[in-house]
Amino acid sequence: MTTDAEFVPSWVYSMADYCQMFDLSESDLEFAILDYPAGISSFNAEMFQQGYKVHSGDPNYNMSLVELTSFSKTILDKNVEHLKAHEEILRDSTALDRIVSDWEESRTTFLKDYEQGKFESRYQMMMLPRLPFDDQQFDIALCSDHLFHNHTAHKCQQEGVITELCRVAKEVRVFPLMNEQGDIAESLGQVMLECQQKGYAIEIKQVAFHQLKGGNAMLRIWATTCAVENA
Structure with a gap:
């Protein structure tokens, strides 16, 4: 469970939010998508209702519905x-x-789908340092965790999360890029440099989601070469 000392302010997202903040087109929704860490977002549930499939991973998905209902509240x-x-x-x-009403609706939608989604392996408990997927198994990995907050734990895991998502997906999209003060995080430049040094292409792209002041940009990271399987 998260203690007061460990609490990092976040957002509760819907599918509409994801489409805006990650600039997801209709064709993108057809791709193999990983959402990590997914939290209590209703993205997976709403995508499933519309005939799409998303893999959502989070360290807290080992909880029962009763436990997660209390935890998410x-x-x-x-x-x-x-x-x-x-x-x-x-x-x-x-x-x-x-916004508060939208958060409550997203949480409710997620919880209603949680048990069925776990049974169908759409929701899986997973955590770093290694996610349970093959290299480039997904077309897109989405990360809506507040990686760039100045919280010590988040500072330590910025590179680890992005590196592992780049391993399992051909493209990674990260949102938001701000710290708690609403400023572009100082560590963003270092993260981008490290990605470039590893051979990834990067882009900061303006997006339609703009609830917070200055918070309308995402980071795209993608491999510039294709993985070649040995015969």
């Missing part, structure tokens, strides 16, 4: 409390009630 309440205390980070402070 605690996380949601902490995020709401944080957002209400820092309304100045919102582009539109009058949108606070709507």
Whole structure:
């Protein structure tokens, strides 16, 4: 469970949010997609309802539905409390009630799908340092974790998360790129440099999702060479 000392403010995303913040086109939705760490996003549930399939991984997916219901309520309440205390980070402070309502709806949609999704292996418990997938098994890996917050644990795992996602997917998309203060994270430049040194192409791309001030950019990382299988 997450303690107060470990709590890192986050967002509760829907499929519409994902399509905006990761600039997902209709053709992208047909690809093999990994969402890690997926948290209590309703992306997988909504994609499944529309006939698509997503693999969602998270260290907390070993929990039962009862446990995750309680855990997610605690996380949601902490995020709401944080957002209400820092309304100045919102582009539109009058949108606070709507945002909270959207979060609650996404959480409910996720929980309703959780047990069936676990049975179908759409939700899997997984964690670093190695995810249970082959090299470049996915076309796209999505990371909506707040990697660039100044929290010590997140600083330590930035490179590890991105490196492992680059192993299992041909392209990685990361959102958001801000720290807690709403500024572009100082560590972003170092992460981008390390990706380039490993031979990856990178791009910072403006996206349609723009709930937070300055928070409308994602990082794209993709391999410039194709993996060749030995005969």
